[in-house]
Amino acid sequence: MTPLLQLDSVNKAFGGLKVTQHLSFSVFPGEIAAIIGPNGAGKTTLFNQITGHLLPDSGRILFKGEDLVGLTTQAIVKKGLGRAFQVASIFPEETVLDNIRLAALANLDHTRRFWRPSAEHRQATEAAVAILASLGLEEQGGRLAFELSHGDQKLLDIGIALALQPTLLLLDEPTAGMSPEERQRTRRLIGEIRGEYDLTLVFIEHDMDMVFDIAHTVRVLQQGALLAEGSPAEIQSNEEVVKAYLGEEL
Amino acid sequence: MDFSFLLTQMVSGLTLATLLFLVASGLTLIFGVGNVFNFAHGSFYMLGAYLGYQVVTVWSLNFWFALLFAALGAGVFGALIECLVLRRIYGRANEGGFQILLTYCLILIIDDLVKLVWGAEYKSISRPAGFSGSLTVGDIAIPSYNLLIIAIGLVVVVASWWILNRTRPGKIARAAAVDREMLGALGINVPLTMTVVFGIATALGGLTGALAAPLRTVTPGAGIEVIIDSMIVVVMGGMGNFWGAWLGALLLGEVNAFAVAFVPEWATLFSFLVMVVVLIFKPEGLFAPRTTRKV
Amino acid sequence: MGISDMKSLCNGNTLGWGALILAFALVPALMTSQYQLNVACNVLIWALFATSFNMLWGVTGMLSFGQALYYGVGGYAIGLTVTYLGSQWYFAAFAAGLLFTLVLSFLLGLLVIRVGGVYYTMLTLAFGQLAWQIMFKMYDFTGGDDGLQGITLPGLLADKVYYYYFVMILVLVAVWVLKRMAYSPFGLILRGVRQNPNRVRFLGRRVRRNQLRIYVVASLFATVAGALMAGVDGSVHTDMFFWTTSGEVILMSVLGGISHFFGPFCGAVVIILIEDIVGAHTEYWSLLIGSIIMVMVIGFPRGLVGGALDVAAKVRAILQGEKHDDTTLTAGLGK
Numbered sequence A: 001m002t003p004l005l006q007l008d009s010v011n012k013a014f015g016g017l018k019v020t021q022h023l024s025f026s027v028f029p030g031e032i033a034a035i036i037g038p039n040g041a042g043k044t045t046l047f048n049q050i051t052g053h054l055l056p057d058s059g060r061i062l063f064k065g066e067d068l069v070g071l072t073t074q075a076i077v078k079k080g081l082g083r084a085f086q087v088a089s090i091f092p093e094e095t096v097l098d099n100i101r102l103a104a105l106a107n108l109d110h111t112r113r114f115w116r117p118s119a120e121h122r123q124a125t126e127a128a129v130a131i132l133a134s135l136g137l138e139e140q141g142g143r144l145a146f147e148l149s150h151g152d153q154k155l156l157d158i159g160i161a162l163a164l165q166p167t168l169l170l171l172d173e174p175t176a177g178m179s180p181e182e183r184q185r186t187r188r189l190i191g192e193i194r195g196e197y198d199l200t201l202v203f204i205e206h207d208m209d210m211v212f213d214i215a216h217t218v219r220v221l222q223q224g225a226l227l228a229e230g231s232p233a234e235i236q237s238n239e240e241v242v243k244a245y246l247g248e249e250l
Numbered sequence B: 001m002d003f004s005f006l007l008t009q010m011v012s013g014l015t016l017a018t019l020l021f022l023v024a025s026g027l028t029l030i031f032g033v034g035n036v037f038n039f040a041h042g043s044f045y046m047l048g049a050y051l052g053y054q055v056v057t058v059w060s061l062n063f064w065f066a067l068l069f070a071a072l073g074a075g076v077f078g079a080l081i082e083c084l085v086l087r088r089i090y091g092r093a094n095e096g097g098f099q100i101l102l103t104y105c106l107i108l109i110i111d112d113l114v115k116l117v118w119g120a121e122y123k124s125i126s127r128p129a130g131f132s133g134s135l136t137v138g139d140i141a142i143p144s145y146n147l148l149i150i151a152i153g154l155v156v157v158v159a160s161w162w163i164l165n166r167t168r169p170g171k172i173a174r175a176a177a178v179d180r181e182m183l184g185a186l187g188i189n190v191p192l193t194m195t196v197v198f199g200i201a202t203a204l205g206g207l208t209g210a211l212a213a214p215l216r217t218v219t220p221g222a223g224i225e226v227i228i229d230s231m232i233v234v235v236m237g238g239m240g241n242f243w244g245a246w247l248g249a250l251l252l253g254e255v256n257a258f259a260v261a262f263v264p265e266w267a268t269l270f271s272f273l274v275m276v277v278v279l280i281f282k283p284e285g286l287f288a289p290r291t292t293r294k295v
Numbered sequence C: 001m002g003i004s005d006m007k008s009l010c011n012g013n014t015l016g017w018g019a020l021i022l023a024f025a026l027v028p029a030l031m032t033s034q035y036q037l038n039v040a041c042n043v044l045i046w047a048l049f050a051t052s053f054n055m056l057w058g059v060t061g062m063l064s065f066g067q068a069l070y071y072g073v074g075g076y077a078i079g080l081t082v083t084y085l086g087s088q089w090y091f092a093a094f095a096a097g098l099l100f101t102l103v104l105s106f107l108l109g110l111l112v113i114r115v116g117g118v119y120y121t122m123l124t125l126a127f128g129q130l131a132w133q134i135m136f137k138m139y140d141f142t143g144g145d146d147g148l149q150g151i152t153l154p155g156l157l158a159d160k161v162y163y164y165y166f167v168m169i170l171v172l173v174a175v176w177v178l179k180r181m182a183y184s185p186f187g188l189i190l191r192g193v194r195q196n197p198n199r200v201r202f203l204g205r206r207v208r209r210n211q212l213r214i215y216v217v218a219s220l221f222a223t224v225a226g227a228l229m230a231g232v233d234g235s236v237h238t239d240m241f242f243w244t245t246s247g248e249v250i251l252m253s254v255l256g257g258i259s260h261f262f263g264p265f266c267g268a269v270v271i272i273l274i275e276d277i278v279g280a281h282t283e284y285w286s287l288l289i290g291s292i293i294m295v296m297v298i299g300f301p302r303g304l305v306g307g308a309l310d311v312a313a314k315v316r317a318i319l320q321g322e323k324h325d326d327t328t329l330t331a332g333l334g335k
């Protein structure tokens, strides 16, 4: 099986600060891959390089066999790579439905249409309503996005990414700042949408319960370098990891 | 085209550059420290020019006192505006647009107030005693007042550099530019810092207005020309870059001086031309620091 | 009749548009002097200008201080053509003005959109002032500070009442087109560009491309407004290019409320009417309007329309009691 996403010796430094060091790993179709690591380990920066936000200093990032390095974010997104952000990235003054509808319209390449009201674009609206339903946000559809709770805003962010029908979805700390109940719900939802939308997932998370619960593979980053890689069980019993990272929590 | 002509034009370009830089540096300071764009900065310049006119021509007082009076008047007015008006919209969504809007209203108000007090006619003030003639070396004659402006400009530049980099208030101001909340947490009165910075920058504007008044006529509406020119300077230099603004001012001043000599009718066009060329090839400005890739 | 009946009428927009058309259509019948017809023309034209401007600012978040440039192009396209070639070229001039704006705004747009925020604002201002200076200095061709007078219009348009209806129809159609645009997918992505440009890139859409599109569109409608203005007094003046003209539409938009489509329209009506009444009594009009807007910005940032809607919402809440409003999902799918 060929990997869906393959990092090949990616390097990045901000001045003297090495945020990504010789990073190589592969994610295969259908996989749920977790990336963990302490604050400032370079997890978000890695996502930024994958999505064309930052240019790696060297190395290749292959997605479906194509090198993404040097492509614009727009081009990368169009290849089927979606992303939800650490801080929910939504359109605060639009309704929840319109947030997702906009993404659906963008996905259908309908955003140049300037005559029929967006509410009358059935295909996009139906897609958006379906996504709202799978996220359990259908009750909130008419509210303005900024009025949502923090947790629902993070879900909405995922919903926007879903509307673009990605094959690979990057989630940056999907449960950050959520209450325990919201965490439970989000964990369940992520499992559901993965099946429903046939996704490969790469997620960054600090909540270890969630990581060891749903991930197939786990990668541990420390100061930009790959400290360990393996199944949740392997990582849990990896002494280096326990010492360097989990040690703080135990 | 002989050497003395070249030199004369260069000095006049340098004079203009100094005036532009003085205004632009005030603009940069407010923007850099407070993240406020003061669209009315040129109006403080104009206010300074009128205050200078009031002192020199109406009250027949000393020119040096006029400079002081103009700087103080504009500075106090600026500080008042900051704490009575601008402060109220800090942190509002879409703040940038509303800042421009508020300061635009300020332009309208100051323009009309000036008309109300001094009338709509052109005003002029004479050069100070001792600076009305020219400095002659051989067959080269350079107006001594121009040299005075250049000298004052240099003093102000060096002094502001020293204040910003070597004194405690300067360091506070620079820290405020980076992280306002952190400063507040350190127990520094951030709102006061903002007011003072605003006052100093507008005082600089007022001073420049009075300084320029003997060279350019004083009119209501002068503010907008000044703000456009300094904006061009700031854009060319790379926003918030002190030395960039200085070089931008130099470039614009010299281009303008020579354009005035050769094609006086279309001189202003050249400023724009320079800016357009800069923008096409280096949209982030000539001296902008290298940043990470923007998509 | 129930509140829901009224609501469905309002939702269909029929009532609003009907009232608008009726009000403006009756002006010639109700007016008592030629002058009032002029004022009504002014109201309509400025309303269009302000509405087109707000597509840039209120919708897309691009505060342009140079829309006077395109307004002036419209005015002078008509003025110069009719003066030099005769009024039979009027409609050709209209088209030529639009074509000129299309090209100019595209080229300038490429340039000014490269810089964001205040730089964008100041660059649009700079180019507007540049155009003003050029028009001002080409005295022999443009009449400089004297402007161009005696612009006559062809055929029926020469009649003031016919011209008024011509203006009214064009303005209302243009505003209607802009409204369709504002609520279309294109309008939605423009609002997205204002609120979260980074997310728009992650939708696979180009921010600058969309900014350029609306810049060109808004400029074209500003040109229409300028071209219509040339016929109102039969004269054009370089002031059409001056930066205060750009400032005027900003003030109108803020007064009416920039987050509502009809805010700028209402703002224009109010400002033109007040200007007409107060302007006759004082030359310090800018002082007055400057102070009013300053107070508005600080105290009532949602503008007149926003304020009125707040009041309406309160009244409705009182009328309906605490009844729950469940228009969530159906509202989106609706119509």
Ligand SMILES: Nc1ncnc2c1ncn2[C@@H]1O[C@H](COP(=O)(O)OP(=O)(O)OP(=O)(O)O)[C@@H](O)[C@H]1O
Binding pocket: A014, A017, A019, A037, A038, A039, A040, A041, A042, A043, A044, A045, A046, A086, B292
């Ligand atoms: N644009 C930038 N310029 C300079 N340094 C940066 C930049 N972006 C991030 N950094 C630094 O790179 C390091 C890694 O940051 P990153 O956001 O990737 O961490 P992270 O692993 O996502 O942490 P967290 O768990 O807190 O989200 C941090 O030290 C951060 O300060």
Ligand SMILES: [Mg+2]
Binding pocket: A043, A044, A045, A086, A172
């Ligand atoms: Mg992070």
